[in-house]
Amino acid sequence: MNVRTGAAQAVKTLEILGVKTLFGIPGIHNLDLYDALLDSPIEVLTTRHEQGAAFAADGYGRMTGEPGVALVIGGPGLTNALTPLGQAFHDSVPLLLLSSDVPRAYGKSRRGFLHELRDGQGMARSVCKESLAVTEAADIAPAIERGWTLCRQGRPGPVHVQIPLDLLAQRGSFDDPRPPRRPSAPLLPQEPFDEALSLLREAPQAAFVAGGGARHARSLTELVEKLGAPLATTCAGKGILDEGHPLSLGTTLHLAPVRTFLESVDVLVVVGSELSPTDLWENPLRPRGKVIRVDVDPSHFTASPQADVALAADGDLVVGALAAALERRPYSVEERGRTVRRLLDEARSSLPSVTGLGPLADEVRSFLRALRRGLPREGVLFADMTTPAYMALSEFPVAEAGLFFHPVGFGTLGWALPAALGARAADRQRPLVVLCGDGGFQFTLPELALAVESRLPLVIVIWNDGGFGEIRRNEELRHRGRTLAVDQSLPDLPALARAYGVDASVLFSPRELETALSQALASGKTTLIDYRSGGQGR
Helix, strand or coil: CEEEEHHHHHHHHHHHHCCCEEEECCCCCCHHHHHHHCCCCCEEEECCCHHHHHHHHHHHHHHHCCCEEEEECCCHHHHHHHHHHHHHHHCCCCEEEEEEECCCCCCCCCCCCCCCCCCHHHHHHCCCCEEEECCCHHHHHHHHHHHHHHHHCCCCCEEEEEEEHHHHHCEEEECCCCCCCCCCCCCCCHHHHHHHHHHHHHCCCEEEEECHHHCCCCCHHHHHHHHCCCEEECCCCCCCCCCCCCCEEECCCCCHHHHHHHHHCCEEEEECCCCCHHHHCCCCCCCCCEEEEEECCHHHHHCCCCCCEEEECCHHHHHHHHHHHCCCCCCCHHHHHHHHHHHHHHHHHCHHHHHCCCCHHHHHHHHHHHHHHHCCCCCEEEECCCHHHHHHHHHCCCCCCCCEECCCCCCCCCCHHHHHHHHHHHCCCCCEEEEEEHHHHHHHHHHHHHHHHCCCCCEEEEEECCECHHHHHHHHHHCCCCCCCCECCCCCHHHHHHHCCCEEEEECCHHHHHHHHHHHHHHCCCEEEEEEHHHCCC
């Protein structure tokens, strides 16, 4: 037994769980936790807003697969963190948020205590897997351990733990927390596995869709090659199969020719994806053949398209077992490759109309090609909710999973910069680029300070179209020539970046972008590139 404060017990628990980095903002109600962190090996990174802290924890979780950890006060700190929690929940990202709470004596009495919320847990539960409230000092370690386990168990996601002020300050005798246990994956369900195996052996043509739950399915390439089965991915699964592979349909589920093909095959296998409306751009798949679904979340099996064969198990386990059991099909790689190329050509020809970009699509495509050439093969792109990001789904190829991240589920503006900083804290070596629009960038631009202060270098490329360009186009479609609230008087973004100590430049062409991006990455400095869409302001 060790005598320590409740706050020190919380920090000790994080250390035992293996937490290396924590993102947060100190406030009068979490100072006990910051006191305990003074002598902790945990790296504490101070963002400029609680939203930035939780977004950074999101990026850390995406990069590592382990929960990113954020620390905020209750009340306004918690409410500011709710949007990142919603993003992590939609995109199945492990994230642990710790917040303080008013002393237990005040409870939900609405007596005006500083930072008091009527129901902080209820708010957090709406955007989390769970919200856990500590009611006794002895429960601090178990609650944090439970939150950590829930973050990683089954379908990953965010968990909130709140600890009252009086328990953080209270001294007591505590046992050291236990080392964490890795959640056990479900065993291979034999009967549906055998049924899936039989269907795939007999099917003349199979195809696959892989989502974020298949990111670690190492045998997926072997499996599709054995079957000659084309594979499409969701945004979260982008790169699971090298997008230069002859059987890769890339991230094109939103494009009609690819959907039509997937609906026509004899067996469609969906691994680790709910196939949400955001994945399909609100055009649901209606397969005519049999559907096999593999997922740790059984609720997906009755969703559209409903599973004929359902395997509630880890995607890596099922894919590995299928790859080992199936024999290689006698098919022509060249012929299947031609089919895939034809589908992709048809699909990409529809991009100007599907995205609503019209003639602008060619400029965006050229911009993305320059971005791809300037970013090394192993580089990572964090793409915000901005016009080029929507085209990047299909037009920015990556060679493996974990090289492209985009907040598609919740669709949060301003996510990319702080999320990329969280990823940079997890991996200090890999080339890392942020793609933002000028409108979205201003949501979280103060986090430039964290990049410089904590030596977390990255390159920020801003698609500058003078406001909310995507919304402007939608308004034009509704009432041509009349827009409202979408054109902005922008600050001098390069000057603003330099004020933070960030290198900055203004560019007008894809050729300039490719060169500048390569140079910025080589410099090892945080750099902002203000790319003027349509050459505006030249």
